[in-house]
Amino acid sequence: xxxxxxxxxSVRNLKTSFFQDEGTTKAVDGASFDVAPGKTLGIVGESxxxxxxxxxxxxxxxxxxxxxVAGEIVLTRADGSxxxxxxxxxxxxxxxxxxxxxxxxxxxxxxxSFSPVHTIGAQLIEAVxxxxxxxxxxxxxxxxxxxxxxxxxxxxxxVDEYSxxxxxxxxxxxxxxxxxxxxxxxxxADEPTTALDVTTQAQILDLLRKLQQERGMAIMLITHNLxxxxxxxxxxxxxxxxxxxxxxxxxxxxxxxxHPYTKALLQSIPSIDSVPRLKLATxxxxxxxxxxxxxxxxxxPRCASSIAGRCDTEVPELQAVGEGRxxxxxxxx
Amino acid sequence: xxxxxxxxxxxxxxxVKGLKKYFPIRRGLLQKTxxxxxxxxxxxxxxxxGETLSLVGESxxxxxxxxxxxxxxxTPTAGQVLxxxxxxxxxxxxxxxxxxxxxxxxxxxxxxxxxxxxxPRMTLLDIVGEPLLxxxxxxxxxxxxxxxxxxxxxxxxxxxxRRYPHAFSGGQRQRIGIARALALxxxxxxxxxxxxxxxxxxxxxxxxxxxxxxxRLGLTYLFVAxxxxxxxxxxxxxxxxxxxxxxxxxxxxxxxxxxxHPYTEALLSAxxxxxPRLRSERIVLQGEVAxxxxxxxxxxxxxxxxxxxxxxxxxxxxxxxxxxxHFVSCHRATELSLSGxxxxxx
Numbered sequence: 001x002x003x004x005x006x007x008x009x010s011v012r013n014l015k016t017s018f019f020q021d022e023g024t025t026k027a028v029d030g031a032s033f034d035v036a037p038g039k040t041l042g043i044v045g046e047s048x049x050x051x052x053x054x055x056x057x058x059x060x061x062x063x064x065x066x067x068x069v070a071g072e073i074v075l076t077r078a079d080g081s082x083x084x085x086x087x088x089x090x091x092x093x094x095x096x097x098x099x100x101x102x103x104x105x106x107x108x109x110x111x112x113s114f115s116p117v118h119t120i121g122a123q124l125i126e127a128v129x130x131x132x133x134x135x136x137x138x139x140x141x142x143x144x145x146x147x148x149x150x151x152x153x154x155x156x157x158x159v160d161e162y163s164x165x166x167x168x169x170x171x172x173x174x175x176x177x178x179x180x181x182x183x184x185x186x187x188x189a190d191e192p193t194t195a196l197d198v199t200t201q202a203q204i205l206d207l208l209r210k211l212q213q214e215r216g217m218a219i220m221l222i223t224h225n226l227x228x229x230x231x232x233x234x235x236x237x238x239x240x241x242x243x244x245x246x247x248x249x250x251x252x253x254x255x256x257x258x259h260p261y262t263k264a265l266l267q268s269i270p271s272i273d274s275v276p277r278l279k280l281a282t283x284x285x286x287x288x289x290x291x292x293x294x295x296x297x298x299x300x301p302r303c304a305s306s307i308a309g310r311c312d313t314e315v316p317e318l319q320a321v322g323e324g325r326x327x328x329x330x331x332x333x
Numbered sequence: 334x335x336x337x338x339x340x341x342x343x344x345x346x347x348x349v350k351g352l353k354k355y356f357p358i359r360r361g362l363l364q365k366t367x368x369x370x371x372x373x374x375x376x377x378x379x380x381x382x383g384e385t386l387s388l389v390g391e392s393x394x395x396x397x398x399x400x401x402x403x404x405x406x407x408t409p410t411a412g413q414v415l416x417x418x419x420x421x422x423x424x425x426x427x428x429x430x431x432x433x434x435x436x437x438x439x440x441x442x443x444x445x446x447x448x449x450x451x452x453p454r455m456t457l458l459d460i461v462g463e464p465l466l467x468x469x470x471x472x473x474x475x476x477x478x479x480x481x482x483x484x485x486x487x488x489x490x491x492x493x494x495r496r497y498p499h500a501f502s503g504g505q506r507q508r509i510g511i512a513r514a515l516a517l518x519x520x521x522x523x524x525x526x527x528x529x530x531x532x533x534x535x536x537x538x539x540x541x542x543x544x545x546x547x548x549r550l551g552l553t554y555l556f557v558a559x560x561x562x563x564x565x566x567x568x569x570x571x572x573x574x575x576x577x578x579x580x581x582x583x584x585x586x587x588x589x590x591x592x593x594h595p596y597t598e599a600l601l602s603a604x605x606x607x608x609p610r611l612r613s614e615r616i617v618l619q620g621e622v623a624x625x626x627x628x629x630x631x632x633x634x635x636x637x638x639x640x641x642x643x644x645x646x647x648x649x650x651x652x653x654x655x656x657x658x659h660f661v662s663c664h665r666a667t668e669l670s671l672s673g674x675x676x677x678x679x
Contacts, residue, residue: 227605
């Protein structure tokens with residue numbers, strides 16, 4: 001990441017835990033990364049790695065009994081000033097103006113994230129009215145324009161339809177329209193294409209790329225699909241059990257992975273252009289339950305190059321290893 | 334025969350001919366039938382002993398309905414499902430219900446979701462032992478022995494057999510589901526999206542297990558999936574479905590390297606490749622999948638096909654063999670030159 005531009009969003013040592021009767025789950029345990037303005041940051045990881053909770057923490061919508069325990073989330077505002085989102089009250093005026101205003105959100109499930117008893121238009125107009133001082137008529141016009149900009153045919157008619165009348169792809173487009181209706185500078189997309197078929201996925205990814213070029217917004221793309229990250233991201237953050245294990249630009253991550261987890265993950269995916277019926281490399285074991293997190297490096301019980309006496313006792317810090325590259329592993333001093 | 338796989342010395346295990354499944358749409362007070370959802374519309378293919386055939390397609394294309402018709406979990410509207418059973422050929426689609434149970438020992442299913450397909454109130458012993466109990470295999474001790482054997486086979490520790498599914502991770506649960514499916518020593522295993530609910534690192538373990546078991550037990554797989562990378566990895570032949578019909582069938586490498594149907598080409602191009610250096614211009618299909626209740630005339634794919642001619646709008650193409658074992662249903666199959674996925678040298 002170039003040093004001359006201030007990051008749009010800077011997450012430092014974020015820790016979010018869920019306090020339940022059975023014990024404390026450290027969903028995010030010291031994550032740090034930056035989102036550069038106008039760029040796409042891909043956050044990859046398997047289930048339980050804390051990628052969605054990170055997004056929820058940024059938007060301050062972590063459900064109880066979870067809360068942010070430590071860390072900073074610094075957003076650079078349009079006027080150049082900086083705001084630490086962790087210090088704001090989750091439902092206060094300022095946070096509400098940022099959430100949905102400066103930071104837009106696209107969820108995974110287009111079916112469940114819309115209200116089934118309100119029209120698409122009503123939900124769009126609500127978002128526009130919340131963040132802008134405009135008349136209802138103006139808000140409706142903006143809503144129709146937002147639907148048009150995401151490629152929904154006949155937006156004047158669709159605006160009065162309910163979410164169940166739209167197909168999965170159109171629904172996800174409508175979701176994006178809601179997120180973009182207030183011109184966010186950062187769009188957080190949490191698994192935006194996971195529920196969609198490949199051809200629809202290709203349409204949505206194309207749309208996101210086009211909208212990013214037109215508006216110059218930054219995208220934080222959260223996904224478990226390494227193919228999607230390779231196609232979309234400029235920079236990549238790899239997470240495992242609540243920690244960032246590696247980050248760097250997309251080419252470095254895919255062609256010169258450093259962390260054993262990143263390497264293993266890349267080897268374990270069957271690729272469409274690989275030789276059929278070859279045995280895949282696997283990562284031994286499975287992701288531990290967050291209640292019994294391993295001591296030391298969270299990946300050490302599954303790691304082939306684990307150093308006994310070190311990886312199981314000490315937690316490696318995220319350290320710079322070259323230009324824009326960071327790894328948290330004892331193999332890299 | 335023009336609808337299947339010829340010129341092979343392997344014998345045919347499953348021969349599906351003209352399979353159709355229409356679901357009626359009922360409306361009004363009298364529940365009059367006003368139309369049909371043609372979920373599966375004249376599908377034919379064969380599966381040879383010991384091979385893996387994958388059915389691929391997008392949601393709603395009828396791949397799961399096809400699989401369920403083959404197992405007679407639902408009764409097909411028309412067509413034949415011929416399964417060879419100890420040298421004798423039986424039609425699963427029409428066999429009387431009282432003979433169906435013994436036939437079901439030959440064909441078992443692995444389900445998609447390892448969380449909802451296992452009864453949370455049953456122990457592993459009960460779950461894996463249930464098919465044996467239903468089919469009256471052995472006494473209690475023999476069944477327990479068989480369960481132990483099955484758990485070992487799929488890489489689970491037999492000591493766990495008194496535990497309940499909640500104690501296991503997604504990958505382990507999928508292993509339990511596989512053990513249950515294989516307990517009766519079936520010939521044909523229908524796997525409906527067996528890895529799509531799993532994490533990437535666990536997915537590889539299950540795919541390896543499926544390949545290994547196939548080799549050891551001589552299993553035949555009918556693999557239903559939407560993930561083309563997974564399909565490429567596991568199958569010998571692939572059948573691509575679109576709105577209830579098979580549009581192309583070919584040996585795996587050939588289908589991926591030189592697809593002959595425009596839909597296959599678009600599908601291959603839409604898959605994001607896990608390599609940022611391969612970012613390329615993708616074919617992004619316009620519009621949406623046709624409604625199986627109201628299919629377009631002619632070729633179902635023509636409204637989205639950039640190569641469509643007048644004939645495509647009027648006449649339905651038939652599945653034709655254009656190269657050995659390569660069947661395509663497209664009017665322009667021989668004149669088009671479509672691009673597939675280049676094999677990386679790595």
